[in-house]
Amino acid sequence: MKNKLAQLFLMTQKINRQHIQLTFAILTLMLLVLGAGAPESGGDASR
């Protein structure tokens, strides 16, 4: 258990500022392409 906690701690230490910035950039690009694009995969022809 202690070993696992230590591993988890080490992993969180590796998450640095750059990883967080990259995550925000990717999320922003996801919003951008979802909002900008209009491909249609069939889905529901509901209305």
Place this chain on the structure above:
Amino acid sequence: MILLLAILAGLLVGLVRARLRGRSYGVPPLRFLWLALIAFLPQFFAFYLPVTRDSMPDAWAAASLIISQVLLLAFAWLNRKLAGMPLLACGLALNLVVITANGGFMPISPETAAHLAPAFAALQPGSRFGTKDILLPPENTRLAWLADRFLLPDWSPYNVAFSLGDMLIAVGVFWLLATQETPLNLPKP
């Protein structure tokens, strides 16, 4: 979904490319991230959140899409110096033009819709179709060449109709993510 695949592919290529060149992957220096979030909100309420989507009149949904895309275009313009972003902005502009010219939704022909699912061909012209589309025959479509008219090959497991603008958006975001890397740190003389 097809556009999210472009993001994933661009990210993977960028990571591999940076690794092969002995550099670390750089974060795309996007500015005004808050603007993209605000710009997406009208579409979130109009097309994705079930509570508001089901009760929103079509005219409001159309207006939401146009307002949202104008704001997203502003975001792309503010970041136009990044690789791939001009292409993405062009794609967005093409989609915005054809959507605005056809009453606020992306037109799709009954023939193209029938390729996605044969049952959809029986829908009345002018019906809302899927998320952002409207079923319109080509003769009643303005700028039909910018509509959702392209299909993936038959052997593809994923069935989707997309526009020229969507293609430019996919290439632009792929290019943006595939070319990010930190500059090489040269030793100081």
